[in-house]
Amino acid sequence: xxxxxxxxxxxxxxxTCLVDLNRPSVGFAAVKLLEAAxxxxxxxxxxxxxxxxxxNSGDKESAKTIATQVIRAFDGxxxxxxxxxxxxxxxxxxxxxxxxxxxxxxVVVEDLANRTYELTSFLHDICxxxxxxxxxxxxxxxxxxxxxxREMKVRDQPRALLGAVEGLEIKESEDREACCGFGGTFCLxxxxxxxxxxxxxxxxxxxxxxxxxxxxxLGCLMNIAxxxxxxxxxxxxxxxxxxxxxxxxxxxxxxxxx
Amino acid sequence: xxxxxxxxxxxxxxxxxxxxxxKAFSKVKSGFPVARAKTASELPEFEDLRDQARDLKDHxxxxxxxxxEYFEDQVLLQGGRVHWCxxxxxxxxVILEICRDADAKTVTKGxxxxxxxxxxxxxxQEKGVEPIETDLGEYIIQLAHEYPSHIVAPAxxxxxxxxxxxxxxxxxxxxxxxxxxxxxxxxNEARSxxxxxxxxxxxxxxxxxxxxxxxxxxxxxxxxGNGDLTQSLPKTHIAVSSIEKVVPTLEDVSLFxxxxxxxxxxxxxxxxxxxxxxxxxxxxxxxxxxxxxxxxDSGRSDxxxxxxxxxxxxxxxxxCMNHCPVYQAVGGHxxxxxxxxxxxxxLNPHMVGLEEARHLPNASSFCGRCEEVCPVRIPLxxxxxxxxxxAFETQVTPxxxxxxxxxxxxxxxxxxxxxxxxxxxxxxxxxxxxxKGVVRKxxxxxxxxxxxxxxxxxxxxxxxxxxxxxxxGK
Numbered sequence: 001x002x003x004x005x006x007x008x009x010x011x012x013x014x015x016t017c018l019v020d021l022n023r024p025s026v027g028f029a030a031v032k033l034l035e036a037a038x039x040x041x042x043x044x045x046x047x048x049x050x051x052x053x054x055x056n057s058g059d060k061e062s063a064k065t066i067a068t069q070v071i072r073a074f075d076g077x078x079x080x081x082x083x084x085x086x087x088x089x090x091x092x093x094x095x096x097x098x099x100x101x102x103x104x105x106x107v108v109v110e111d112l113a114n115r116t117y118e119l120t121s122f123l124h125d126i127c128x129x130x131x132x133x134x135x136x137x138x139x140x141x142x143x144x145x146x147x148x149x150r151e152m153k154v155r156d157q158p159r160a161l162l163g164a165v166e167g168l169e170i171k172e173s174e175d176r177e178a179c180c181g182f183g184g185t186f187c188l189x190x191x192x193x194x195x196x197x198x199x200x201x202x203x204x205x206x207x208x209x210x211x212x213x214x215x216x217x218l219g220c221l222m223n224i225a226x227x228x229x230x231x232x233x234x235x236x237x238x239x240x241x242x243x244x245x246x247x248x249x250x251x252x253x254x255x256x257x258x
Numbered sequence: 259x260x261x262x263x264x265x266x267x268x269x270x271x272x273x274x275x276x277x278x279x280x281k282a283f284s285k286v287k288s289g290f291p292v293a294r295a296k297t298a299s300e301l302p303e304f305e306d307l308r309d310q311a312r313d314l315k316d317h318x319x320x321x322x323x324x325x326x327e328y329f330e331d332q333v334l335l336q337g338g339r340v341h342w343c344x345x346x347x348x349x350x351x352v353i354l355e356i357c358r359d360a361d362a363k364t365v366t367k368g369x370x371x372x373x374x375x376x377x378x379x380x381x382x383q384e385k386g387v388e389p390i391e392t393d394l395g396e397y398i399i400q401l402a403h404e405y406p407s408h409i410v411a412p413a414x415x416x417x418x419x420x421x422x423x424x425x426x427x428x429x430x431x432x433x434x435x436x437x438x439x440x441x442x443x444x445x446n447e448a449r450s451x452x453x454x455x456x457x458x459x460x461x462x463x464x465x466x467x468x469x470x471x472x473x474x475x476x477x478x479x480x481x482x483g484n485g486d487l488t489q490s491l492p493k494t495h496i497a498v499s500s501i502e503k504v505v506p507t508l509e510d511v512s513l514f515x516x517x518x519x520x521x522x523x524x525x526x527x528x529x530x531x532x533x534x535x536x537x538x539x540x541x542x543x544x545x546x547x548x549x550x551x552x553x554x555d556s557g558r559s560d561x562x563x564x565x566x567x568x569x570x571x572x573x574x575x576x577x578c579m580n581h582c583p584v585y586q587a588v589g590g591h592x593x594x595x596x597x598x599x600x601x602x603x604x605l606n607p608h609m610v611g612l613e614e615a616r617h618l619p620n621a622s623s624f625c626g627r628c629e630e631v632c633p634v635r636i637p638l639x640x641x642x643x644x645x646x647x648x649a650f651e652t653q654v655t656p657x658x659x660x661x662x663x664x665x666x667x668x669x670x671x672x673x674x675x676x677x678x679x680x681x682x683x684x685x686x687x688x689x690x691x692x693x694k695g696v697v698r699k700x701x702x703x704x705x706x707x708x709x710x711x712x713x714x715x716x717x718x719x720x721x722x723x724x725x726x727x728x729x730x731g732k
Binding site: 006007015017019020021022023024025027028043045046048049051053054055056057058060062065066069097115146147151175177178179180181182183184185186187188189190191192194195196197198200222223225226227229230251253254255256257 | 267270271274287294302376583584586588620621622623625626627629630640643645646647648649650651655659661663664666669671673676680683684691692693694695696703704705706708709710711712713714715716718719721723724725728
């Protein structure tokens with residue numbers, strides 16, 4: 001990837017709160033992939049969360065404070081990349097709504113928005129990256145997260161990247177663009193409705209016959225994997241970055257050490 | 259009508275455990291959305307038409323007073339009358355008065371959501387005028403004393419077996435004694451009963467999909483033709499409409515018609531599209547002698563100029579609910595008022611009060627499918643979020659939720675403290691899980707663990723591992 005347009009570009013990783021707490025390997029997979037694509041990676045220390053939890057709960061003031069923190073922390077980088085369409089979508093699209101009417105802030109908000117990407121689309125569209133020599137004998141069904149799909153227009157990129165993994169076959173599932181029922185605090189507040197949604201999703205995923213579920217958002221993955229475990233259903237859940245970075249043989253989300 | 263939105267969670271629980279409802283609504287996703295996707299893809303300019311429709315609606319809403327008065331002038335010129343009503347009560351009284359002037363014993367009705375809003379049927383019944391719904395779905399739920407669970411297919415929640423029983427019980431008095439199970443036979447029986455009702459009715463009440471300013475016409479679209487008989491056979495026709503239905507010209511109507519049926523049912527056009535312009539003229543063979551338009555505001559004008567004005571673009575096609583995973587799971591009645599699904603979640607808090615309807619804009623995963631298919635591109639999730647903000651500001655959001663967000667935000671705003679909290683959480687959750695890889699019970703997050711296991715963290719946060727690597731010069 002030496003001819004890459006991102007050679008020596010300063011890329012800041014927006015780790016995301018779920019990856020930081022729950023599955024750091026996704027963050028390291030993202031770093032490995034971005035470095036392989038030629039980027040120089042930094043991880044700003046002041047980051048916590050993008051503020052979406054507060055924003056979607058109606059607490060606009062807290063969301064603004066947290067957004068301001070993110071805007072400062074990620075100032076000066078060429079790109080900001082998150083292994084999540086949801087967090088990237090928050091920064092790219094919703095920060096503008098948070099600061100609507102504040103012309104001074106809007107300048108920096110728009111600047112940050114234009115530099116912010118979801119991981120697989122950044123790798124594919126901006127870096128022109130393709131996994132090289134990565135091997136994994138498995139069948140994968142890909143779950144499109146709603147924010148990736150509808151806010152960040154990510155659909156073909158992760159599939160193209162997964163398609164370059166040797167031995168990996170993609171098996172699409174029915175109604176693949178349907179929500180898994182996560183929705184942040186939605187799955188806590190309306191757990192019964194969320195249960196019905198995740199069960200519909202899981203039935204479709206299992207019917208695809210794939211051995212592995214991949215997705216680009218850890219929220220969806222924890223929701224689906226958690227429900228898979230509760231149902232004792234045999235489907236291994238992995239973040240797409242882990243598979244692409246050659247970590248596909250580690251235990252899936254929610255799987256213990258053997 | 260009675261509002262039960264406060265009971266959304268209980269209603270959803272009941273619906274999720276009702277086999278009939280689950281069967282009926284799980285079919286929604288394989289029906290209308292598939293048909294919509296097909297007809298939309300066959301029209302190359304479909305997406306452009308959506309933009310045009312959005313822009314035209316915005317133009318109309320910006321000049322609503324002008325177009326409504328223009329419409330009134332044209333109705334008067336055609337020999338009809340227009341009644342301006344600011345509330346449901348006013349509209350009900352006006353309609354009753356027209357019925358009494360016509361000495362009406364029975365009125366036939368075409369499908370109309372605005373008359374559902376104002377509870378017109380119960381009101382007329384109480385005052386001694388018998389309303390008869392003539393749309394098959396509406397007819398079924400009127401017999402069952404229920405209200406629509408879908409704005410296009412009102413009896414969607416009813417199974418064929420339920421209709422069999424309902425018709426058997428209700429039609430005996432008309433001499434129909436057989437218990438019918440064949441759908442076509444059921445339709446035929448309803449049709450033969452309704453034929454007599456159409457002929458006997460003194461007044462016909464319809465809604466309006468559009469009001470055309472330049473011609474003073476009202477427009478309805480149906481698939482059964484019941485609307486035509488409702489408005490052309492009785493001596494008096496009353497078209498009841500909310501104020502935002504007005505469009506400037508005939509040509510404008512054709513723009514919306516190209517979107518409406520495609521978005522609603524996946525048809526290119528509805529089977530019947532009927533224009534009504536004034537009462538019967540000398541040379542007309544049929545039509546009503548009296549033509550009334552009842553224009554109802556009831557809170558609509560309060561939306562003008564607000565952050566929720568876009569709601570007034572709605573064509574009432576139902577595409578948002580057809581594509582909504584929450585609606586598909588809990589059905590229409592859980593929403594507790596006339597409009598279910600995403601449009602209900604965004605509109606009902608305005609119509610019935612945020613405190614009453616606070617669950618509706620919250621019970622969404624913000625998946626965005628509704629906005630993706632709305633023919634007039636109403637930003638439904640954004641409007642739902644505005645309600646959440648309003649609920650948070652005015653403390654309609656329950657205290658435990660507010661505190662939860664408050665505690666979380668306290669840490670999220672303080673990165674150092676946040677690091678400490680995540681470090682402790684990652685370790686303790688890992689310990690709780692042991693070698694299982696999941697935590698089965700989370701006392702503080704029952705909403706999660708009542709349904710799912712919690713995948714255990716790896717044990718050390720990314721930030722801690724990253725810092726360690728950096729220190730070690732990796």
